[in-house]
Amino acid sequence: QGVPGTKNERTFIAIKPDGTARGLIGEIIHRFERKGYKLVAIKILHPTKEQAEAHYADLSSKPFFNGLVKFFSSGAIVAMVWEGKGVIKGGRSLVGATDPAQSLPGSIRGDLCVEVGRNIVHGSDGPESAQHEIKLWFKENEFAEWNSIQPVYEN
Numbered sequence: 001q002g003v004p005g006t007k008n009e010r011t012f013i014a015i016k017p018d019g020t021a022r023g024l025i026g027e028i029i030h031r032f033e034r035k036g037y038k039l040v041a042i043k044i045l046h047p048t049k050e051q052a053e054a055h056y057a058d059l060s061s062k063p064f065f066n067g068l069v070k071f072f073s074s075g076a077i078v079a080m081v082w083e084g085k086g087v088i089k090g091g092r093s094l095v096g097a098t099d100p101a102q103s104l105p106g107s108i109r110g111d112l113c114v115e116v117g118r119n120i121v122h123g124s125d126g127p128e129s130a131q132h133e134i135k136l137w138f139k140e141n142e143f144a145e146w147n148s149i150q151p152v153y154e155n
């Protein structure tokens with residue numbers, strides 16, 4: 001389970017506090033679901049400052065780090081693990097470029113936001129960060145085993 005490069009590849013996606021506050025939970029989940037990815041874990045929670053710091057630890061030297069942590073812990077997030085062929089890259093592509101001024105129409109950020117500091121959704125940027133972030137937010141017993149029909153050719 002969760003092996004990059006297979007149909008069981010997994011990524012961590014979070015709807016940030018601005019996304020939940022703006023009522024965009026369904027809209028964002030809808031896009032991942034329609035693409036053909038499989039939801040294997042989900043929860044809504046209000047992150048602590050410590051959880052936000054741990055999630056964004058890589059960015060601790062950035063000038064915007066404190067503001068980012070404050071914002072990420074300012075309200076509810078929806079934490080999710082999505083599974084499917086190419087889901088790490090494909091998920092980033094559904095999410096769109098970091099700065100909504102650059103993200104293309106058709107992507108979540110391109111369609112739904114305008115500010116880099118309020119870009120409504122997070123997606124893991126590679127296999128290592130996906131594995132790290134999934135472990136950070138979910139325990140083993142929080143994953144569902146279930147069958148979905150995935151549009152993957154097996155030949």
Ligand code: RTP
Pocket residue numbers: 059064068097098116117118119121122123124125
């Ligand atoms: P994320 O981790 O949230 O999915 O975003 P990302 O990979 O596309 O971008 P990253 O470089 O990891 O930055 C994380 C988040 O920090 C905020 N940010 N603010 N004020 C700024 O210049 C600035 N730059 C980045 C964004 O909310 C970004 O998503």
